[in-house]
Amino acid sequence: MAQRIIEGVDYIKFLGTAGARFVMIKQLRASGGLWISSGNVKVLIDPGPGCLVRCAASRPKLDPGSLDAIIITHRHLDHCNDVNVMIEAMTEGGFKKRGTVFCPQDALEGDPVIFKYIRNFPDRIEVLKENHEYSVGDFNFQTSMKHIHPVETYGLKFRLNKKTVGLLTDTGYFPDLNNFYKTDLLIIGVVFLKPRPDIAHLNFQDVERLASEIKPQKTVLTHFGMSMLAARPHELAESLAVKLKQDIIAAYDGMVIVP
Secondary structure (H helix, E strand, C coil): CCCCCCCCCCEEEEEECECHHHHHHHCCCCEEEEEEEECCEEEEECCCCCHHHHHHHCCCCCCHHHCCEEECCCCCHHHHCCHHHHHHHHCCCCCCCCCEEEEEHHHCCCCCCCCHHHCCCCCEEEEECCCCEEEECCEEEEEEEECECCCCCEEEEEEECCEEEEEECCCECCCCHHHHCCCCEEEEECCECCCCCCCCCCEHHHHHHHHHHHCCCEEEEECECHHHHHCCHHHHHHHHHHHHCCCEEECCCCCEECC
16 A cells, blocks of 8 residues: 655655656656655655656656656666656755765766756766666665666666565566565556567556566555556556555555565
């Protein structure tokens, strides 16, 4: 069951559950990413379109000026569109040099998604590499191996409330996912209801395979594409929970999870 924000308790808030292009474009679900509160550290992951608006609309409001870090798992717009405005907000328009931005190398090169003028606003920008550990304050996280995706993409693993949390972002399925994402709480981005071999995203059959092999204490489905929305993610999650005898839920916009 989703929970309310309680002062002093670590939590994850879903600022959006939209996946891929069309759910994002139509805003059938919001696309603001994930807000993590870990002790005194505030971290934003994958600020897609509308992230700043979702922070302002949250109850209670989420203050981007309190952020300590922004993490981009990969450079696609549904994961990074608002990164520049969120850096502006984190640093109060660049007048307070603070915070860390973590991103893959290709977010900074060629056709960069982080503007050059804004790169001096945070304290530092760290380039993500596969199977590395990073920290900001007391918050530590680890990157996965490279995912199967058209751009450089990494999933994440970290701890909250003494529980391990895995964020399985966009990828095609491959067996090594099972080893890295052996966590207590597994958050899975599931775009498709049925397999689409031509597109490197997970589908609902992949979710069943991952959950049955990893057996996390809780699995949260998110990042839904059109076919998943049409099939009603909450009903799919409830059915799979019964089938596997596991705690499996579908996220909704604004949901708070306390691991």
